[in-house]
Amino acid sequence: MNLNALQILSAFIVLFAVIDILGSIPVIINLKKQGNKINALQASLVSLSILLLFFFLGEPLLSLFGVDISSFAIAGAFVLLVMAFEMIFGINIFKHDNSPAGASIVPIAFPLIAGAGSFTTLLSLRAEFDSINIIIALILNIVIVFLVLKTTDRVEKIIGEGGIYLLQKFFGIILLAMSIRLFLSNLANLISQFLPALKG
Template identity: 50%
Template sequence: MGSVKEILSVSLILFSVIDIIGNVPIVINLRKKVGHIQSGKATIVAGAIMVLFLFVGETILNLFGIDIGSFAVAGALIMFLIGMEMVLGIELFKSDPDEVTNTASIVPIAFPLIAGPGTMTSLISLRAEFDLYTILIGIAINVVLIYLVLKSSNWLERKLGSAGFNILRKVFGIILLSISIKIFKTQFALG
């Protein structure tokens, strides 16, 4: 099992990629349209997707003949782009608005908002640098944080306001950019 520093690193990486704070406006908008969000179910489903992908993601890669190092670089590139979105306030990854707003199910929140492509790519990238138990603890910490944020999204909206959310999003974007560059450096040093 990894050190406390490694657990915090994994937790912070996942927290930045999942960007649950940045997704609060989407959650609030969905809650206004459908009346109620099942926070517990959304959190459990998202956590299950992350753990499942952590275990079978490498097997899927092997089917395509892709090594973890190459996938880590691809994941670092996606994390870099997500970080750029967060810092610059632009949208590189477009999502179908019907996916988020035309359903009352938990599916748009658990997937793709929480356990989306960026999160899955990050999990595989993390496998190249951290042990499995460290990543599982990082997922567990994030599942708790996700639940707390989903449960308190209305309260967060009132307390932080639009400016507060923008500042948090930019800070996590810079952290994500730094982490992606570190993964690039590590993989190119190994290769």
């Protein structure tokens, strides 16, 4: 076990930007206005379970298709790049399923919190950080998700639409920088793996 505060902080920031629970407040409020009841604890626990399951079983699943972590991390970097563009430029590239049925689980837990972006990010982070640090960062994020879901109306009043807008742009830029770093570091890993074969 190699606890590292810097790794926890870095992983936390990336996951916070990807999950973007503050940016999802308008969606959550809209679901509530439609008469959907959202159980904050249920949504948080289901999301955490899905993400942890994918975190531990994602790599063996990838190996079945002959894909290594570095290659997946590069693919993940492109997904994060697209998500960063969404947040910075206010465009919609990914289609989000906003089905009102069972709002605590669908669409809150999945795919709003535990979605394609979160899955990709978790496996991409495994190429960079120790697992224990990523798990701690994930749990901290889920705690924040719970608190936001529990106090959605109050958070919206405190932050305001302008505050939510600024947070989206700020974390979008952080996500963009992280995606570039992830791409470059894992590209270097792949090149170093293939160089001996090319020389041979």
